[in-house]
Amino acid sequence: xxxxxxxxxxxxxxxxxxxxxxxxxxxxxxxxxxxxxxxxxxxxxxxxxxxxxxxxxxxxxxxxxxxxxxxxxxxxxxxxxxxxxxxxxxxxxxxxxxxxxxxxxxxxxxxxxxxxxxxxxxxxxxxxxxxxxxxxxxxxxxxxxxxxxxxxxxxxxxxxxxxxxxxxxxxxxxxxxxxxxxxxxxxxxxxxxxxxxxxxxxxxxxxxxxxxxxxxxxxxxxxxxxxxxxxxxxxxxxxxxxxxxxxxxxxxxxxxxxxxxxxxxxxxxxxxxxxxxxxxxxxxxxxxxxxxx
Amino acid sequence: xxxxxxxxxxxxxxxxxxxxxxxxxxxxxxxxxxxxxxxxxxxxxxxxxxxxxxxxxxxxxxxxxxxxxxxxxxxxxxxxxxxxxxxxxxxxxxxxxxxxxxxxxxxxxxxxxxxxxxxxxxxxxxxxxxxxxxxxxxxxxxxxxxxxxxxxxxxxxxxxxxxxxxxxxxxxxxxxxxxxxxxxxxxxxxxxxxxxxxxxxxxxxxxxxxxxxxxxxxxxxxxxxxxxxxxxxxxxxxxxxxxxxxxxxxxxxxxxxxxxxxxxxxxxxxxxxxxxxxxxxxxxxxxxxxxxxxxxxxxxxxxxxxxxxxx
Numbered sequence: 168x169x170x171x172x173x174x175x176x177x178x179x180x181x182x183x184x185x186x187x188x189x190x191x192x193x194x195x196x197x198x199x200x201x202x203x204x205x206x207x208x209x210x211x212x213x214x215x216x217x218x219x220x221x222x223x224x225x226x227x228x229x230x231x232x233x234x235x236x237x238x239x240x241x242x243x244x245x246x247x248x249x250x251x252x253x254x255x256x257x258x259x260x261x262x263x264x265x266x267x268x269x270x271x272x273x274x275x276x277x278x279x280x281x282x283x284x285x286x287x288x289x290x291x292x293x294x295x296x297x298x299x300x301x302x303x304x305x306x307x308x309x310x311x312x313x314x315x316x317x318x319x320x321x322x323x324x325x326x327x328x329x330x331x332x333x334x335x336x337x338x339x340x341x342x343x344x345x346x347x348x349x350x351x352x353x354x355x356x357x358x359x360x361x362x363x364x365x366x367x368x369x370x371x372x373x374x375x376x377x378x379x380x381x382x383x384x385x386x387x388x389x390x391x392x393x394x395x396x397x398x399x400x401x402x403x404x405x406x407x408x409x410x411x412x413x414x415x416x417x418x419x420x421x422x423x424x425x426x427x428x429x430x431x432x433x434x435x436x437x438x439x440x441x442x443x444x445x446x447x448x449x450x451x452x453x454x455x456x457x458x459x460x
Numbered sequence: 461x462x463x464x465x466x467x468x469x470x471x472x473x474x475x476x477x478x479x480x481x482x483x484x485x486x487x488x489x490x491x492x493x494x495x496x497x498x499x500x501x502x503x504x505x506x507x508x509x510x511x512x513x514x515x516x517x518x519x520x521x522x523x524x525x526x527x528x529x530x531x532x533x534x535x536x537x538x539x540x541x542x543x544x545x546x547x548x549x550x551x552x553x554x555x556x557x558x559x560x561x562x563x564x565x566x567x568x569x570x571x572x573x574x575x576x577x578x579x580x581x582x583x584x585x586x587x588x589x590x591x592x593x594x595x596x597x598x599x600x601x602x603x604x605x606x607x608x609x610x611x612x613x614x615x616x617x618x619x620x621x622x623x624x625x626x627x628x629x630x631x632x633x634x635x636x637x638x639x640x641x642x643x644x645x646x647x648x649x650x651x652x653x654x655x656x657x658x659x660x661x662x663x664x665x666x667x668x669x670x671x672x673x674x675x676x677x678x679x680x681x682x683x684x685x686x687x688x689x690x691x692x693x694x695x696x697x698x699x700x701x702x703x704x705x706x707x708x709x710x711x712x713x714x715x716x717x718x719x720x721x722x723x724x725x726x727x728x729x730x731x732x733x734x735x736x737x738x739x740x741x742x743x744x745x746x747x748x749x750x751x752x753x754x755x756x757x758x759x760x761x762x763x764x765x766x767x768x769x770x771x
Contacts, residue, residue: 266513270751277744285738437582444575448560
């Protein structure tokens with residue numbers, strides 16, 4: 168295989184990773200933007216999405232497509248409900264204090280991880296792809312499912328953008344983000360908006376996981392990497408800026424995909440993490456962010 | 461003042477008395493607890509007194525641990541020089557990280573410290589031909605001694621841990637009761653007002669971070685020397701969360717709280733992992749319940765109710 172083809176495959180892998188990462192990070196960014204909550208358990212919602220996808224598709228035997236469709240609906244729904252319950256039971260009572268919610272979501276992380284370990288087991292399990300065909304490119308074939316993942320992620324992000332920018336629900340969310348007290352005074356049910364945003368953020372992570380899990384495996388520790396990468400993306404993109412998040416996800420996802428096929432993954436991660444920490448130190452608003460009000 | 465000093469000396473004396481009566485199993489556990497308490501004491505100085513929540517203290521703990529372990533193994537040093545080297549590594553690390561991370565505040569500070577410590581963890585994995593990565597290495601038995609006192613034996617190990625704890629707790633008491641300690645609390649309560657009064661918050665926050673890192677480094681170095689094992693898991697995020705958990709449990713912003721919290725948490729995990737393999741569940745539940753019900757922890761609540769004088 169010549170170098171050009173190899174590079175092309177590496178960038179395809181990067182594009183898949185960028186798409187999934189953008190969707191996951193969008194959830195984290197949304198929660199931080201509206202609620203000012205740093206959700207450390209975000210990676211575990213992702214992991215739950217994948218584990219539930221495995222569980223649902225193993226219940227529906229026969230057609231992998233049917234199982235996949237069921238998982239695509241059920242998994243984000245269940246994870247979203249769980250997140251809304253967590254918001255009501257824990258975050259609301261902490262009055263969304265930034266430090267207290269970090270501690271609480273760390274606790275949530277351990278609880279969810281342990282629950283997955285106990286109920287799902289320590290063994291990574293594979294989920295069948297809903298369809299199986301290869302797209303022929305000159306010189307190599309590429310999994311059609313992975314191309315579908317990219318398209319689906321883009322569609323979902325456009326859907327989220329439409330929800331936020333063009334609908335009444337989005338308007339209410341943006342109003343709450345802009346000024347919580349005034350929104351409340353205008354009769355917006357801020358509590359319900361917060362629960363909804365937290366659920367939506369978690370559901371986005373879960374959908375991303377359902378989409379990617381047929382190319383990977385469902386595993387109780389799989390939440391760590393997406394969490395760290397999402398953090399990186401949200402910071403580079405500017406805390407709270409959704410557009411920045413998507414741009415940064417494409418940047419980081421592509422380069423991570425390419426770098427880790429060409430270099431050693433641990434070294435790549437080391438350099439990326441250090442660089443991001445330095446970005447946050449010297450450019451606290453991120454590369455695309457605006458000054459926080 | 462005498463009452464406060466009496467209490468702390470009394471606690472140290474009690475721990476010394478326990479040395480002679482405790483059964484073997486608890487004797488070993490308590491030695492471990494005392495070393496980890498030193499870590500939590502330092503963490504509380506930053507979190508409880510200065511109001512800075514770091515999610516990357518494992519970096520300083522690991523700097524002490526690896527500094528001691530690797531220098532002893534490479535140069536054949538005994539425990540004394542090894543400890544000092546590990547301790548210095550942690551102090552320098554805290555100074556360097558502090559100069560960078562303290563430019564940020566609040567949520568950014570937490571994430572930056574988390575990321576620096578993640579870099580540290582990945583470093584221990586990447587250079588695994590020297591650190592032996594996840595697997596870790598054992599410090600040779602014959603090096604774990606100071607002035608030809610063998611620190612790997614149970615009795616001396618407990619006494620060494622207690623000595624470290626006693627020194628740490630008295631230093632901490634002195635710090636929090638000193639003018640510097642008062643300024644740290646002032647920064648926690650209102651940084652802007654402290655600045656207006658003419659103090660430089662950055663300098664004091666850096667002092668607190670370096671002191672806190674020094675405690676963590678002393679604890680890490682002692683942990684390696686006393687228990688003989690150095691591994692990457694000590695640099696992982698979990699070891700950054702542990703002191704937070706100990707402090708939250710025992711009492712944020714109290715001198716003896718970390719001891720209470722470490723004992724309580726250590727035995728909670730110990731008992732839980734005897735009953736079920738799902739001990740992480742208890743760690744998570746403890747964090748959530750504590751932050752919801754008693755954000756001030758055991759000793760903090762006692763201070764509010766009955767003993768206002770507790771430092």
